[in-house]
Amino acid sequence: MAVARARFDAIVVGGGHNGLVCATLLARGGRRVLLLEAAAEIGGAARTREFAPGFRVSGAAHFLHQLPAALAGELGLDRHGLELAAAALPTTALDAAGAPLELGDLATLRSISPADADAWPGVIARFGRFARLLYHVLDAPPPRLGSGATADALALARLGLRLRLLGRRDMREFLRIIGMNAYDLVTDEFATPLLRGALAFDAVLGTNFGPRAPGTVLTFLYRLALQSAAGPAQLALPRGGMGAVAAALGRAAAAAGVSIRTAAPVARLRVGNDRVDGVVLESGEELDAGVVVSGVDPRRTFLSLLGAEHLDTGFVRRVDHFRCRGVAAKLHLALDRAPAFRGLGARAAAGRLLVAPTPDYVERAFNASKYGEWSPAPALEVSVPTLHDPSLAPAGCHVLSAIVQYAPYVAERGWATQRGPFLDAVLGVLEAHAPGLRGSVRAAELLVPEDLEREFGSGGGHWHHGDLAFDQFYLVRPVPGATQHATPMAGLYLCGAGAHPGGGVAGLAGRNAARRVLAEAAA
Ligand SMILES: Cc1cc2nc3c(=O)[nH]c(=O)nc-3n(C[C@H](O)[C@H](O)[C@H](O)COP(=O)(O)OP(=O)(O)OC[C@H]3O[C@@H](n4cnc5c(N)ncnc54)[C@H](O)[C@@H]3O)c2cc1C
Incomplete structure (x- = not known):
């Protein structure tokens, strides 16, 4: 006798934070929801990972500053165990040749x-x-x-x-x-x-x-x-790193009744009667669904998971032209002591530090990436989370986390040979601001966009799963024909950063998609 396949009202593909938010709200709306995540852990680019023995770090996103307070409250993230190691952190602009400047410090300004x-x-x-x-x-x-x-x-x-x-x-x-x-x-x-x-x-x-x-x-x-919606605690460090946000979202989802399966990569979306009616996992297992909501970036959702054969040529062309190559890299350093940034007091040193001394410096850093080169003098956003959360490193040791711009998705000379020289350049910039830092490095990891894509499953390693530009924003995000979270294929919706409004650990794409799906069903 054939065993009936499990059928869900909604399957959410991808357990990034947006997929988790969407799944939770759909379940709260009375739907039977299954969330499928390819990786062994939920969270996508909001994950904590060990990059050297005993040293853990927020692997991609490192500051929590974009999650609207109202949404965090609605999801009950405090109740589900989210704790902040620090909040309302200052931002300080560093100057290799002079004194730093804390933004908003009017006396110094x-x-x-x-x-x-x-x-x-x-x-x-x-x-x-x-x-x-x-x-x-x-x-x-x-x-x-x-x-x-x-x-x-x-x-x-x-x-x-x-x-x-x-x-x-x-x-x-x-x-x-x-x-x-x-x-x-x-x-x-x-x-x-x-x-x-x-x-x-x-x-x-x-x-x-x-x-x-x-x-x-x-x-x-x-x-x-x-940031304005994130409330007064904005610019925060979750205790335990960004993975703590994903864990709290996972608990909120489970409490709402969402079934979560990790290590369950979806190979393709199944189409029957001109609509998506389920998914096929890489294992070959098939699952039936009333609707499928994809938190995977639009390009892979349409061209890999659904398949161009189900879409018209004009639409496929638009998706193909959707610009989604990231240029932000991520540096992680395991340090045997806290870095000593020149001219900084304890409060500033434990806050958000920027190496972007002039707009021309940032523009020049960008120029390189246009031609497939990494920036020899990159702009940096730096955090030393262990100054607030010692649990991330062995006693007395520290972790430095930095977003490094710019690193092209495709390096003209190939990342296999370019990662090392790029890391050396980034360390050189840091050393200019924190003399002696190089000597305290026990282990270093530089994740360029192709690594971020592989590690976290984020399309193109792109912060927003696709450029946030006027031609890819709001009424036309990600592409005409797939806006407002719906797609040309009945039964398929988008809930990831590539959908409206875009990325950041904000959860709005997931929340908006859930609203759209629930409204559609009610109509
Ligand atoms: C270097 C970097 C630094 C950043 N720093 C910050 C920051 O400090 N603060 C901030 O707010 N934002 C930051 N961001 C942006 C933020 O991390 C992202 O916008 C956000 O995490 C995207 O969330 P998401 O849920 O839409 O997608 P993702 O987090 O990309 O999740 C997509 C999920 O889908 C899964 N998946 C993919 N394919 C499949 C499949 N076939 N089957 C099943 N699952 C699949 C992936 O494994 C992944 O878990 C940063 C981004 C980058 C790249």
Whole structure:
């Protein structure tokens, strides 16, 4: 007698944080949900891993600063065991040739540039208003263009109204700057090189752009929008690393009734009666589902898991042209003592440190990656999490974690020979700011985008699973025909960072996708 196959209302493919959020909310919405993760552990790019014996680190994402407080509350992450080792961390811009500058330290800024100190509060408040406007765009599935549905028309009208409510001056300024590049904006607003460099780097962190690229004000405001929703604890270090966020999300999912299977890579999405009706695992096992929600990047979802034969040629072309190659690398150092960054007090040293002394420095660092080369003088975002969370390293030892830009996805001369020289260059930059650091390194690991893709299953090793650019944003993200979390294939939805609104450990793509699936079923 044939045994009936298990059937789920929804199968979520990929246990990155977005897949976990989506699965939890679907289960809370009354669906029978199965989440399938290819790796042995859930979390995707939000994972903690041991990179040298006894040394653990947040393997890709390292700061928790984009998860909206309301969503964390809705998911009950505190209740499910998420603890912060540190919150409200300061950001300090380092200068190899001079004194560092903590962002928001107006007394120090005044000693460098009284005009910048006077301007800072007003400029930051204005950026904050723009970021909050943008947050409304990020916080819900985008409306469908031309659908004729009242809900879609109202959503667009609300956006127009919110823009109008900014007031005449702000509205004009928002419209003036939103398509600009971050380089021009920060040099218009401030004179202090360190301040300009830090803000320009923030605008391009995780993107495939230099600060002179148009659209980098959008990516800057995207970052600020998520940070503004993250609440006062923003810029936090989870105790136990980013894997602690994934673990809490996993517990929330299990409590909601989600079945989670790890080490269960999906080989393909099964199509029957012109809709996705299940999945086939690499093991050959088949599972039936009412809908499948993919947290895997759009390119692999459509071209590998579904297959171009199920899609029209124009759509396949658009997916093929979706730009999704990461340029951020990740450095992990096992240190036998805490690094001594020049000019930093204990509080600043344990915070977020930036090596991006001027916007030109960041732009030059980017230039190399355009031609398949790594940056000889890269821009860095550095953290020493063990200063707050000693559990990550053996007693007395430390871990340094840094995002390194830029490292092309495909290295012209091949990563096999280029990883070593690149690591040496990054260590050289760090040594210039923390003399003696090289001598304290017990083990080092530099993960370039192709390593990040392999280790964490994130498409292209890209922070957002695909560039966050005007032609891949909001109403057209990831590509026309697959927007609003739905796809041209009935029964298939997208919930990963490649869907609206984009990446960062924010959970909004997963939350928005769940809303869309639940709304569709209710309609
Ligand atoms: C170097 C780097 C540093 C970053 N730093 C930060 C930071 O400090 N703060 C921050 O907020 N964000 C940061 N980010 C961005 C953030 O990590 C990502 O945007 C976010 O983790 C994406 O989550 P996701 O759930 O959409 O996808 P992912 O985390 O990429 O998860 C996708 C999941 O799908 C699984 N999968 C893939 N294929 C299959 C398959 N066939 N079957 C089953 N499962 C599959 C993968 O194994 C993976 O678990 C960083 C990103 C990078 C690359």
